[in-house]
Amino acid sequence: MIPSSYDILGSREKAIAIIEDMENPKEAAEHIMKEHKNVESVLMKLSERKGLQRKREYKLIIGNPDTEVIHKENYCRLKLDPRKTYFSGRESTERLRIAEKIEGGETVLVMFAGIGPFSILIAKKQPEVERIPSIEINPEAVKYMKENIKLNKVEGKVIPILGDVNEKSPDWFDQCDRIIMPLPHKAKDYLGLTGKCLKSDGGVIHLYIIESEENVEGETKNLIGNFQEKTAYKINYKIHKVLPYAPGVYKYCVDIQAK
Ligand SMILES: C[S@@+](CC[C@H](N)C(=O)[O-])C[C@H]1O[C@@H](n2cnc3c(N)ncnc32)[C@H](O)[C@@H]1O
Known part of the structure; x- marks a missing residue:
């Protein structure tokens, strides 16, 4: 089953997907990667945003351990790694x-x-x-x-x-x-x-x-x-x-x- 809600960050060249904490995340991750050929890694949320820096913990479910991407939004290209900084x-x-x-x-x-x-x-x-x-x-x-x-x-x-x-x-x-x-x-x-x-x-x-x-x-x-x-x-x-x-x-x- 593809989860009903997940985020994709990145570009056509390289993207990552972020899913909620769930059972059988590997199956969901494989579905997302089949559906979105640009998704190279799937991260699962393990915590709420916390602390001064408002980061959260993630688990790499499948794919490339390098989760840095260049996200395209509005008129901008934004390099980021959600494991190191806040971004939504x-x-x-x-x-x-x-x-x-x-x-x-x-x-x-x-x-x-x-x-x-x-x-x-x-x-x-x-x-x-x-x-x-x-x-x-x-x-x-x-x-x-x-x-x-x-x-x-x-x-x-x-x-x-x-x-x-x-x-x-x-x-x-x-x-x-x-x-x-x-x-x-x-x-x-x-x-x-x-x-x-x-x-x-x-x-x-x-x-x-x-x-x-x-x-x-x-x-x-x-x-x-x-x-x-x-x-x-x-x-x-x-x-x-x-x-x-x-x-x-x-x-x-x-x-x-x-x-
Ligand atoms: C909710 S995030 C928003 C980040 C960014 N504006 C965005 O929209 O993606 C809040 C940011 O404030 C930073 N922050 C928290 N307390 C701070 C402080 N006292 N001085 C400077 N930065 C702080 C955190 O590290 C975090 O990156």
């Missing part, structure tokens, strides 16, 4: 939604930048962007981000920064027009920093959160209320539903306007 191809539509908002001349700070999918798409989609400092704490992800900057010819626009957002953001105080915060489990803890990174005339913050559909309005109201108390900007916001996360629970993006 399911978020490509959301990345495009954000990239389409960027105007020429903006400095866009990408916190929690991973292998660079937001940063690189923005640089390709809006060549007039000023610069895109991209902070990431996982050295393996920053290594891929640097390779992806070259692969996509966006040197000088995307600035890879290895380190903790808490320590590296102060280098960008008062310089940013827009801040992207794709760490849904914890990004809200860093919201205070964003007020310092924005230019004095304000800007936009895209804050990702995980919340139940039932509570999202109330929780966001509280969150933004607390932020408003600590900043001189006038804050307005809209909630955008991104993807399902668990039954009744979704990943949302709170698009925050600070003026």
Whole structure:
């Protein structure tokens, strides 16, 4: 049986498939490889995403033990190995939604930048962007981000920064027009920093959160209320539903306007 839900990352030349934890994974993997001739390896998820770096454990069920691929999405080629860094191809539509908002001349700070999918798409989609400092704490992800900057010819626009957002953001105080915060489990803890990174005339913050559909309005109201108390900007916001996360629970993006 081919499993009902699995992900494929990569290109026509080389791809990998990722299946859920299941019984008889070998049979499922063989079916997937027969169906998709470009799939060279099948990985099975063994854990949820965990820890600071949001990685998960996988087991190689069948195929090539080298699971590095060049994934094609939107206008970009992204080199990655899911065993070494976070990456989700399911978020490509959301990345495009954000990239389409960027105007020429903006400095866009990408916190929690991973292998660079937001940063690189923005640089390709809006060549007039000023610069895109991209902070990431996982050295393996920053290594891929640097390779992806070259692969996509966006040197000088995307600035890879290895380190903790808490320590590296102060280098960008008062310089940013827009801040992207794709760490849904914890990004809200860093919201205070964003007020310092924005230019004095304000800007936009895209804050990702995980919340139940039932509570999202109330929780966001509280969150933004607390932020408003600590900043001189006038804050307005809209909630955008991104993807399902668990039954009744979704990943949302709170698009925050600070003026
Ligand atoms: C959910 S992933 C998103 C990665 C990337 N933006 C993407 O969309 O593929 C969050 C990333 O934030 C990084 N991270 C977590 N805490 C961090 C911190 N305090 N400073 C910098 N990066 C951090 C993790 O290593 C991980 O790569």
